[in-house]
Amino acid sequence: MQLSMKCSIAVHCLIFIYEAKGKAKVTSGLLAQSTGCNPVIIRNILSALKKAGLITVARGPGGAELCRDPSEITLFMIYSALEPGGVTGLIGIHPCDGRSCPVAQNIRAVLQGPYHQIEASIRQTMEQITLASMLEDFHQRLAENQQKE
Numbered sequence: 001m002q003l004s005m006k007c008s009i010a011v012h013c014l015i016f017i018y019e020a021k022g023k024a025k026v027t028s029g030l031l032a033q034s035t036g037c038n039p040v041i042i043r044n045i046l047s048a049l050k051k052a053g054l055i056t057v058a059r060g061p062g063g064a065e066l067c068r069d070p071s072e073i074t075l076f077m078i079y080s081a082l083e084p085g086g087v088t089g090l091i092g093i094h095p096c097d098g099r100s101c102p103v104a105q106n107i108r109a110v111l112q113g114p115y116h117q118i119e120a121s122i123r124q125t126m127e128q129i130t131l132a133s134m135l136e137d138f139h140q141r142l143a144e145n146q147q148k149e
Contacts, residue, residue: 006082007075009035014078014131015138017055017064025063041140045082052081070135076126087119087126 013031020026028046032039046064049055053082054073057064066073078088096104 004083006041006045009037009041009077010049010082011075011131011134012129013042014049014054014066014070014073015135016025018070018131018135019068021065025061026065027061027063031035031064031117033109034091048081049078054078055110065140066131073129073131074127075129075134078131079126086120090122091115091118 012035016024016031016034020030023040024030028039030137031037031042031046035042046055049058053067054077055064056067093108094113097103103139
């Protein structure tokens with residue numbers, strides 16, 4: 001089970017966008033340099049975030065900005081923007097329908113309840129984590145690193 005890397009890249013981009021407000025025009029090229037990702041991947045992520053109403057992106061030369069206060073943006077919102085299927089795709093059930101084995105005939109039904117519980121728990125946790133809380137953690141780590149220097 002693994003969350004898509006697109007989610008961590010998106011969080012990286014959103015923190016960068018927030019931090020750059022009033023200092024720099026945030027473009028896919030600038031975000032590609034910061035994340036180490038291809039600009040095309042960044043543009044796809046920005047497009048998904050824009051479609052979800054989390055950011056705006058100026059036409060032409062670009063320039064991304066948050067549409068909402070960071071306290072209103074949850075990790076689940078970010079993840080859902082990138083993975084429209086939501087957390088249901090996190091845990092899969094292997095295809096084994098139509099086999100004569102009684103385990104194979106029933107495993108999907110047996111796993112649906114527990115997997116639904118896990119998915120609900122993951123969603124609930126992701127909904128409690130906001131961009132604001134991740135920004136707070138980021139600022140705390142920045143301050144700690146500056147004290148070490």
